[in-house]
Structure formats: structure tokens, C-alpha cells
Amino acid sequence: MTGTNWAGNLTYSATKLLEPTSVEELQSVVAAAPHLRALGSRHSFNSIADTNGVQVSVAALPPEFSVNADRTGVTVSAGLRYGELIGHLDRAGLALHNLASLPHISVGGAIATGTHGSGDRNGSLASAVSALQIMRPDGEVHDYCRGDDDFDGMVVSLGSLGIVTYVSLDVVPTFEVRQDLFENLPWKSVTDHLDEITASAYSVSLFTNWGEQVDQVWLKSRSDDAPPPAELFGATPATRQLHPLPEESAVSTTVQLGVPGPWWDRLPHFQLAFTPSKGAELQTEYLVPRDRALEAIDAVRAIAHLLRPHLFISEIRTVAGDGLWLSPAHSTNCVALHFTWQPHMSEVQALLPRLDDALAPFAARPHWGKLFETDSARLAEAYPRLTDFRTLADRFDPEHRLANDLTSQWLGR
Ligand SMILES: Cc1cc2nc3c(=O)[nH]c(=O)nc-3n(C[C@H](O)[C@H](O)[C@H](O)COP(=O)(O)OP(=O)(O)OC[C@H]3O[C@@H](n4cnc5c(N)ncnc54)[C@H](O)[C@@H]3O)c2cc1C
Structure with a gap:
């Protein structure tokens, strides 16, 4: 056994973890292992990085x-x-x-x-x-x-x-960024002005537990762009440093209150030296095409009473489309609906099909590293290049040595 993932919700079934220190040693490891899979920093919430063979980390390869x-x-x-x-x-x-x-x-x-x-x-x-x-x-x-x-x-x-x-x-x-936070954005402002809100800074995140309003809006503005707006559709400018989870200390978050700083110290929400987010938590995320975003948000709000008892917080963000086959933002600009769950594994697992059903009508694509219950038929519908990817995987790995139960189920191979 090679331990657990970062959140501790999953114990890997891999027999061992190898960390080769040269490409030649990696070659020997790969040649000798009937089943293997790369392991990164263990931050995924599902078993995507697991294998019943050997996990391989490339962290000790010669640095470049x-x-x-x-x-x-x-x-x-x-x-x-x-x-x-x-x-x-x-x-x-x-x-x-x-x-x-x-x-x-x-x-x-x-x-x-x-x-x-x-x-x-x-x-x-x-x-x-x-x-x-x-x-x-x-x-x-x-x-x-x-x-x-x-x-x-x-x-x-x-x-x-x-x-x-x-x-x-x-x-x-390199560039500088400042973070300006707002509190208590009315849902009506989201409904009427979502595009203006997400366009109001270089990077925008809305945090909500799907209650009466959006609790926090984080605007990350580049110093070489227009300054952030002084008003945000009825939200109140924050006057103290905040954590997305209201009960957590904001000491772990990157500097806010409009103080400019380097891109790397403002674009993430959490500082490297601290535990990000909560720690003991689960996560799920779906990306929906921008033109379906308001419908998708309404669909989540309609089942919020089911989600809230198990939720720490949700985050709504935007992602520009790209051409990558399995990117959740493949070929379309997206709005991402993220859920940081409390560590209630069985209750969350029971909710996931409900959430998937609620978002399926909006061509929602799940984040591959988080928890979701989407069957392979719907995945193939949501990811139009999935079949091409399966063909590619068969070409690269004809003996399925890298496959695990989860990816085999997703890819139908
Ligand atoms: C607190 C927290 C906050 C998060 N915030 C965000 C966020 O803001 N946005 C977002 O999109 N996601 C977010 N995530 C999810 C996270 O970014 C993804 O799960 C990501 O894949 C984790 O990277 P990792 O290095 O831990 O990879 P792992 O979880 O270890 O592995 C993930 C996948 O990558 C593969 N892999 C790893 N290394 C290699 C390699 N060298 N070669 C080939 N394959 C490899 C593994 O086989 C596996 O399939 C968050 C997760 C946590 C825990």
C-alpha cells in the first residue's frame, strides 16, 4: 500500500511507490511493472492516480x-x-x-x-x-x-x-495582481449581470453555499489592466482578509484588500506554506458552456437544500475554451461550478448522481480529478473526442498496463 490521497478519503491499492532518479531507472521500472500509473502530488479526490500495480513518481528525476x-x-x-x-x-x-x-x-x-x-x-x-x-x-x-x-x-x-x-x-x-473582495452579492445581480461580473477582473471567483446570496466575490486584477470596480452590483466591499470558508482563519489565504503583489502570490487563493482550503474535505466540479451557465446555476439552486448539509462552500469561476480533447473546457468557454464538500463520503456519494442528473441537461463536463458519478455514455456525449482518446490510449498502451478500474469505466476500454 502506498498511503492515501491528500484529502485522506482514498487509500491507494498500489503495491508500491517508486521514485526513479534517472530516465534510465524509470525505463527499468516501466519495463518491469505489469501494471503502473504515474502519481503526482496526490491531490485528486477519486482513484484516477491509483493502480493495482506500481505507482511511479517523477518528482526525483533530474530537475529541469x-x-x-x-x-x-x-x-x-x-x-x-x-x-x-x-x-x-x-x-x-x-x-x-x-x-x-x-x-x-x-x-x-x-x-x-x-x-x-x-x-x-x-x-x-x-x-x-x-x-x-x-x-x-x-x-x-x-x-x-x-x-x-x-x-x-x-x-x-x-x-x-x-x-x-x-x-x-x-x-x-511577469505581472502584478491585486485582490479585491466583495461580500453578499444578490442572486438577482448574478442572474442579470453574470457576464459583467466575470469580466470585471482578470480572474473572478464567486463563493456561495447556495443560500440567500453569493457570500464572497474575489476579483483578481492585473496592475497593467483597468482597476477593479469600486461597486459590484449591490455587493459590499470587504474590509478584512477573508477565507472562502467563513469559519476558517484567513491567515492561509493570499493577500487581499487591494494590495498589489506578484502574480504567483495573488492568483492562487491559498499560500503554499499553509493547508489549502479545509484539508478534510471532498470536491466535485462541473464545467458548463457559458450560454447554459444561468440555467445550470438555477438547477443547482433548486436542489441546494439537499446539498447544503454536506457542503462547505461552492465556487463559480470561468474558464476559456481550448482545443484539448479531454479538457472540460474543450471547444467552448465555460462556467465552472465547484463543490467543496464536508468529509461525509457516503452522503456525498449518494448525492452525486442527483447532482449529475441536475446538470446533465446543460452539457456539463465533470472535472476528472474530483468526485462524480457520470456514466460512460454521458461522458462520451459530454466529451466529443472521448472515442478518439480511447483509440489514442489503445495505440500508446495496447496492453492496458496503465489502465485502472476508473479510467477503464470512463473510457469504456
Ligand atoms: C485543496 C484543493 C484545491 C484544488 N483546487 C483546484 C482548482 O483550483 N482548480 C482545479 O481545476 N482543480 C483543483 N483541484 C484538483 C487538482 O488540481 C487535481 O486533482 C490535480 O490533478 C491534482 O494534481 P496532482 O499533482 O496531485 O495529481 P494526482 O492527483 O497525483 O494525479 C492526477 C492524475 O495525473 C496523472 N499524473 C500525475 N503525474 C503524471 C505524470 N508525470 N505523467 C502522467 N500522468 C501523471 C495521474 O496518473 C492521475 O491520473 C484542487 C484539489 C485540492 C485538493
């Missing part, structure tokens, strides 16, 4: 951080956590276009599941990937670049194509 000659891209170790990568980027005067709510996750794990932050014009973290080095299950190392045949199928891979060793990412010159 190199900047392209034109300073528009970097190549990094897939096992690097964003929290480590941002130090390298900062020293080079560079930035990623966006980050997730936490910097604790690995690059390889985040891109494999389509992890995203927020922002109308910000694609998922995977959308910044320009090249990948993948060790396929036959032990061969292959380099793939944006524009290569099927590259768009390889980035959000669910860990099903091989072990990603190194990743190239688009970068931009």
Missing part, C-alpha cells in the same frame, strides 16, 4: 528549468509543483498566465486532469502546454509538440498514455 531563447516558453520537470516552479519563473522575470486555487499540485498531475483557475480569457493550465516528453509503457521516450498529430489528445491524458517526464509551458513577462 530552462527558458527558451525568445523567453516565451520554459521546459520543466513534470514532477515539479507549481509552488516550486513559480520561484524559478519569478527569478527569470516570467509568469504563467494563470494558476489553480492552490500552488501545491504537480505540473504533470494538473495538466493530466485539465486543472484550471479562473478568468474569462484564461484557459486551463493544460492550455499552456506546448510540448511533452512521454515515456510510453514500452519504455520508449517520445517528444511531442503543439501542432503534431494528436497532440491535443495527449495533454489532458488522465495518466493513460504514459509517464510524462518533462513539459514545456507558454510563459509571459
